[in-house]
Amino acid sequence: MINLVKAELLKARATRSVWALGAVGVAFSVVWAVVDVLVFMRLGDGSGSIDRKVQDAYSMAQQGYLLALILGIVVMAGEYRHQTITWAFLVTPRRGKVITAKLLACAVLGLVLGVASAVVTGIVTAILLAATGHPVTAPGVPLVLIGSVLSTTLWGVFGAALGALIRNQVAATTVAFLWFFYAEWFLVMLAPSVGRWVPTGVAKSVSGWSRDGMVGFDGRPIPGELLPVWAGGLVFLGYALAAAAAARLVSVRRDVT
Numbered sequence: 234m235i236n237l238v239k240a241e242l243l244k245a246r247a248t249r250s251v252w253a254l255g256a257v258g259v260a261f262s263v264v265w266a267v268v269d270v271l272v273f274m275r276l277g278d279g280s281g282s283i284d285r286k287v288q289d290a291y292s293m294a295q296q297g298y299l300l301a302l303i304l305g306i307v308v309m310a311g312e313y314r315h316q317t318i319t320w321a322f323l324v325t326p327r328r329g330k331v332i333t334a335k336l337l338a339c340a341v342l343g344l345v346l347g348v349a350s351a352v353v354t355g356i357v358t359a360i361l362l363a364a365t366g367h368p369v370t371a372p373g374v375p376l377v378l379i380g381s382v383l384s385t386t387l388w389g390v391f392g393a394a395l396g397a398l399i400r401n402q403v404a405a406t407t408v409a410f411l412w413f414f415y416a417e418w419f420l421v422m423l424a425p426s427v428g429r430w431v432p433t434g435v436a437k438s439v440s441g442w443s444r445d446g447m448v449g450f451d452g453r454p455i456p457g458e459l460l461p462v463w464a465g466g467l468v469f470l471g472y473a474l475a476a477a478a479a480a481r482l483v484s485v486r487r488d489v490t
Contacts, residue, residue, distance in 0.1 A: 237325065237334035238341070245308055245342055254304040255346050258297030258385075262350040263357050266293040270361040284371035287362065288441050291374050294347075294354040295381035295440040298388045298433075301346050302409050305339040305392020309480075310402035332484045336393050336477050343389020347382035354381075377441035380462060384439045387473040391432070394473070397480035429459050432472050438465030 245251045269290045312318035312335075325331050355378055359369050392409070399405040413433055421428030428434050438459035459465065 234330060234334060234337075237330060238337045241308070241334050241338035242341060245338060248307075248311075250307055250311075251304060251342065254300050254307065255342075255349070258300030258304070258346050259350045259353050260297075261300060262294050262297040262354045265296040266290060266354045266358045267361060269293050270358060270365060270367070274365070274367065283368060284373070287368055287371040288373045288377050290358050290362065291355060291377045292381060292437075292440045293358070294351045294378055295384045295436070297346065297350050298385060298436060299409070299413060301343045301385045301388040302392035302395070302413065303406055304342055304346065305389045305394075306396040306402060306405045306409065308339050308342065309335055309393040309396030310400055310405050311396075313396075313400040314402045328485045329481055332397060332481045335397075336390055336480070339389040339393035340386055341389075343386040344382065346389070347385030350385060351378045351382050373441055376462065380440040380466070383466065384436045384469065387469055388436065390473045391476055394476035394480035397484050398476075430468065432469065434459055435465040435469040435472070438462060439469055 274286055274290065312321060318331075321331050322328055362369050395409060396402070396405050399408065417428070417431050417433045420431060421434065429438070439462060441462060460468065
């Protein structure tokens with residue numbers, strides 16, 4: 234299994250789109266951190282503690298989650314797009330091991346992206362907070378950054394599972410974009426109590442994100458809080474493991490072409 238994972242990481246390292254998605258993911262997190270510090274913190278209504286606002290600024294390190302998701306899709310579904318999955322199954326006839334290796338490789342790629350985003354975003358956020366006269370850190374910041382890394386790691390697994398289930402790279406990416414960018418947002422607006430349980434909601438809770446400053450369609454603050462960090466982590470881990478198990482099962486039983 235270790236050799237299979239190494240082989241998958243070697244293929245990913247040689248793929249330009251993987252590097253591009255990783256760079257964009259880090260850049261996306263940094264941009265959101267800049268916007269949070271320079272715009273949202275200045276336009277705040279004064280509610281919430283300064284520590285909470287500082288933590289929210291650092292939690293932007295997980296805002297590249299969609300890129301981690303797409304990265305997982307590209308690594309998995311890209312094999313079906315280019316028909317290289319056939320050679321992978323010929324070399325290793327036990328399909329379950331191949332799919333598991335790809336899922337683990339995407340977890341490693343998500344981990345690398347999460348660490349890079351946390352480091353770069355953390356540095357930029359600290360500089361901006363100091364420059365704008367805000368506290369540079371708060372008691373919960375280290376846990377926020379760790380949660381962001383864990384969240385991004387699981388998004389990579391989630392994307393790989395989605396790529397294995399749908400297999401068409403464009404279709405999988407479109408479904409991910411529409412659901413996680415639009416459908417879940419509408420769900421949070423319409424039913425805040427349900428929105429805390431969807432994948433994006435639990436993933437954000439892992440990184441210490443809050444709903445401070447979010448308003449619904451009526452212009453009023455969205456009621457309710459996201460899940461605690463530990464609960465969000467367990468639920469999101471459950472989502473990722475369930476998706477991975479489904480991907481492995483379907484891939485073993487379904488024809489390659």
